[in-house]
Amino acid sequence: MSTDDTTTTDASTETESNCDASEAESAPEAAAEASTESKCGGSTTATQETGGESKCGASASSSSSSGCGASSDEEEDVGATVDDFDADPGQLVAVGLGPGQPAGMTDRAKTALADAEHIVGYTTYVELLPDEITEAAEDIYDTPMCGEVSRTEEAIDRALAGNDVAIIGSGDPNVYALAGLALEIVESKGATASMLDFDVVPGVPAAQSCAARVGAPLVNDTVSISLSDHLTDMPTIESRLHATAKEGFTIAIYNPWSRKRRENFEKCCEILLEHRDSGTPVGVVHAAGREDERVEIVDLGELPDLGETDLIDMTTTLLVGNEDTYVWDDRMVTPRGYETKYDY
Ligand SMILES: C[S@@+](CC[C@H](N)C(=O)[O-])C[C@H]1O[C@@H](n2cnc3c(N)ncnc32)[C@H](O)[C@@H]1O
Known part of the structure; x- marks a missing residue:
């Protein structure tokens, strides 16, 4: 894989809805x-x-x-x-x-x-x-x-x-x-x-809109994973999470939480913490570019407790740093690797 690839898994047929109408992005009425x-x-x-x-x-x-x-x-x-x-x-x-x-x-x-x-x-x-x-x-x-x-x-x-x-x-x-x-x-x-x-x-995908709100978290190899088990079963999602977290990709997590999907979020946190340090920075971006936008950078270890807060719902995307990602001046920074070849 090219080092500049941004890979999106599970994308082929997954669609807008998770058929969890009670969790709709802004309680849409007809x-x-x-x-x-x-x-x-x-x-x-x-x-x-x-x-x-x-x-x-x-x-x-x-x-x-x-x-x-x-x-x-x-x-x-x-x-x-x-x-x-x-x-x-x-x-x-x-x-x-x-x-x-x-x-x-x-x-x-x-x-x-x-x-x-x-x-x-x-x-x-x-x-x-x-x-x-x-x-x-x-x-x-x-x-x-x-x-x-x-x-x-x-x-x-x-x-x-x-x-x-x-x-x-x-x-x-x-x-x-x-x-x-x-x-x-x-x-x-x-x-x-x-x-x-x-x-x-094309339009700007949520991972990129959300990344822009927290600095530069996704500048290296990134994998997107949706926690919606509406069209992809949970064992498959879990195995993709294991593989991705183990391999050190930065990870964009879509559809992270809904009332029907509590366990998926909990399982996701458990898998991430199995492979990543609890101090790994995670960008939590709710409703990027909308009136109710909220942005936080937290440690991976704090993530499980945020599942029951209104910061994480179906309009939130999580950006999980890789092993080199750090927080500087309230921004997530994932080094691109230039420091290995250049002095600055
Ligand atoms: C079915 S997916 C659609 C993704 C969309 N096609 C894209 O390119 O971003 C819906 C998920 O996208 C993410 N999402 C969509 N809009 C968002 C926004 N404004 N802020 C944060 N996340 C968003 C959330 O994770 C949400 O659960």
């Missing part, structure tokens, strides 16, 4: 005004037109059987196939919003959203969009947690029906997010990525 039913059980907010039905234009039989509020174990079936649509397809773009506030969005993301006729996303992220974008969109379809498959299918169906659609998520669409799921569903419908001119607009 959009209230002008809300109308859509086939996936979410809400659709028409800003220029008001439609009662889903805008996907597929036949009734295409309805996804499940939607928001489905239990995490409930299967979300994919409905309509490419043959159910007569229109020339529109475009489907997966857009990463970065950490949250508009200031953290790239110009390319803003342009992609401004160009989209329909915007589809998790309610919390729709609420983070700048007003000029939501006001300009023809239609916005949002769902609370636990509707990733139906929400992604809705976005695809709308694009197959001839609309230019942006499906949004926090951070980057390739980090525990929906870009992979979108391609899988497009394929399962018998459509192709090229047919939809499928594109991904």
